[in-house]
Amino acid sequence: MKSIKNHLSLVIALLSILFSIQVFLIVDRSINAYKENLANNYSVIAVSQKRLTNHNILSINKIISNAEELSPDSVIKRLNSDMQNKNIELLKLSLPKFYKITLSYYPSPKEIGKLTADLLRNSSITKVENFSSNHNTTYKLLLLFKSVVTIFALVVIIVTILLIFKELKIWQYKHNERMNIMGLFGAALWLRSAVLFRLAIVDALIASFLALCIFLYISSSPWVLQQFSYIGINIVIFNPLEDFAIILGVALSISVVLASLIVVGHKEEV
Template sequence: MKSVRNHLSLVVALLSILFSMQLFFIVERSIDAYKVKLSQNYSVIAVSKEELSSDAFSKINKIISQAQEIAPDSVIKKLSSDMKSTNIELLKLTLPKFYKLSLKHYPSPDEIKKLKSDLLAHNAITKVEDFAHTHDTIYKLLLLFKNVVTLFSSVVLVVTLLLIFKELRIWQYKHNERMSIMGLFGAALWLRSAVLFRLAIVDALIASFVSFGVFAYLSSYPWVLEQFRNIGIEVVVFNPVDDSLMILGVSVMISIILASLIVLGHKEEA
């Protein structure tokens, strides 16, 4: 029973690290997916005295992916109820050109400022509407959410590492007498500490496989998928290859590093 409790405490500590790490990845992927959606809906309006092509706009700033001219017919229709057809055609010729500019990605506030500055520096462009206030609010909210999740994951990582280190230290003290006897008979340090490393690696494998199962289940759980559909994005909750290797590598690496620190510390005390 004691052995089970020893394993359980280490497994739970490792699981908290792996869960917080995977949740951070999910949040990061969600933010990236939402930025893609925002970039598809977000656009800048430019007013030009002359006709400009998409290539011309792309040369002004590389973030511009496409320029679409906005037909002035709807505006003219409101003004032309009592106008003759010749005057309407003349009005079309005198009106400036309006362009809807689509961007390659959702820009940062600095990129928006540079884009507006580059556009206004062009001789033909007279006005730019970048909807900066709305954009800045959304961007700052996304950044704040990401920073909060990063801070939370960092705190969980530090606290859990300390708990794992303490648990391994307690386990070492329990077997200190056996390790000392092996040392008297000339056993190498790695051999005396083999059981400690075995415990750490076994628990790392157990925590990894539990994480695989939980996130593989969540990745196909209807409620989770529905939440992402409600905000119109698709997110990879769990990648069976990349995420599995990452979880396994992190779990084993943490366990081995902490066990090594304890073993080296024991050597110095001896």
């Protein structure tokens, strides 16, 4: 019972850090997926006096992924009741060209500003509509959400590290006596600290496998999948290979650093 309690204190602390990291990864992926969705639905309208080729427009800014000329037919349709076909053709030629420009990703307000300036630098383009007020609000909302989650994850990690340091003091007290006695009989440092490192590694493995089970369950939960489908994004919630490697790496690093701090801080007392 006492031994389980000894393991639990570090396992729970490690688990909360691993949980924060994985939640942060999920939120980051969700935001990126959502930004991709937004980028697909977002476009800039440019008005040009002359016809521009796709190549002309793509060379203006790297962010532009495609440009499509808009047909003036819908505008003319409203006027054409009293006009002759010849006049309609003349009007079509004299009208400016409208281009719908789609982008490779959802840009920041700064990038939108630069794109607008780059487009207007072209002598043929007279007007650019970038729908900046709508775009900025969505972008800031995304940034705010990401910042809140990052801060929350950081706070959890800091509080947990403080808890781990407290645990470290208890470990130091518990292991000092045994390490001292082993030292009296000439045990090398690696042998004196072997039990400590074994314990730390076992706790890291337990915490990692618990995290693996929790996130495998979450990632296959119909309720969670439904929530993601509601907001129209499709992401990998938990990648059993990549994410588990990150989780295991973090847990082992923290535990080994913790054990090393105890070994470094150990002073022989007789």
